[in-house]
Amino acid sequence: MTSLPKGRDMVSEGSQPHFSTLLIEGFAARDKHVPSGKRQIVSIHVPGDFVDLHSFLLKEMDHSVVAFTDCRMALVPHDRLRDITERYPNLTRLLWFSTLIDASIHREWLLGMGRRKAFANVAHLICELYIRLRVMGLTRDWRFDLPLTQQELADTTGLSIVHFNRALQDLRSRHLLTWEAGVVTITDWPGLVRRGEFDPDYLQLNMDDLAPA
Amino acid sequence: MTSLPKGRDMVSEGSQPHFSTLLIEGFAARDKHVPSGKRQIVSIHVPGDFVDLHSFLLKEMDHSVVAFTDCRMALVPHDRLRDITERYPNLTRLLWFSTLIDASIHREWLLGMGRRKAFANVAHLICELYIRLRVMGLTRDWRFDLPLTQQELADTTGLSIVHFNRALQDLRSRHLLTWEAGVVTITDWPGLVRRGEFDPDYLQLNMDDLAPA
């Protein structure tokens, strides 16, 4: 079990790590950059996520992983993963499955960035984070911690920070959610789902997991 | 070996196929839709691609796969894939690897849609297709078949068809490429790479594969 302070890179683009990282506590993200310096976050990770399992088979990281908050995580050596694939087919399929969910989320985000309006995409992201955190038992009623800045969420949705803020105002003015001091409270789930055109199928959850939060 | 005529669905969103499809000949794509009916293509497939290998482990398709041209493909029963994962760890890692490349391409597209200008993203897509087709031996000098309509490419890049056309005019007017009768000819590769901010690392190719086309 190791830990990493807020803001630091867990893994750097172009590196060739010899271990993969299971996030135990804290928030992290994977990001890529364009030559001009603009940043795009391609994935947000919550506790329980394997943030760079794919580095086990890809030669070189195509992006960085950065800690949004102080994080605790478990490092799994690639040798160990290789051993698992040699001896435990069930576990191997489970690990593979987890990278497939990542890809499914990527596809949903592609749809959102390409074909949804800004406010819808922001609402969709909040819905997704709520569901993912709830599965991990990290929500209290309709409330959850979201220790990210608006700049980071703008980089996630592909918006400018100003326009992200405007989209957020839209959701607030419709009384769909509040967001104060890093705590999001969803006040109208059906309304938020509608505004975000959210359908959780792509998360491949067993809806049985979604007993009362 | 089965075949499918142009325009038909290979796999439909929400279905639970019991086999996966290896594309042998033709072009295909995976697409998702928004309630309003707008379409986003999340991946384009060329011969040699396993178009829905992920359906082996995901319960339900989160998107459709559609044939852009008449296609020939090999169907691999999921039972057979499961057997492979039980008995052939090397092959299992190879299959897993191929789904990880898919995800890496998704991430690069996310970066493009979120942070690149339309013309750059179009240039980037042409670069990517050229490289992927060249690896499969489907280019002749700087030329390759691209039997897709501008509407389809617009749905890939998240643009309207009109704006996609304008971005294409930009590349043509700079003499970076020509595109006539479904055949693309790259006339200035370094220029196209520059305009598209293209760096092929994310495709995880062995550059040794890229001997003269």
Add this chain to the structure above:
DNA sequence: CGCCTTGTTGACACCAGTCAATTCACGTGG
């Protein structure tokens, strides 16, 4: 207290979407 980060808002510019008309290639039937 003063600086820094973050959030918020307004004004304006610009990139991209929409609507619509035109052209062109092609295929079909008279």
Add this chain to the structure above:
DNA sequence: CCACGTGAATTGACTGGTGTCAACAAGGCG
């Protein structure tokens, strides 16, 4: 052989969503 219809590509005019620039407010922290 030609008229016609269809789908695709192209272009112009206009609208509108989003980005940029800039200013200011609020809070945390040395």
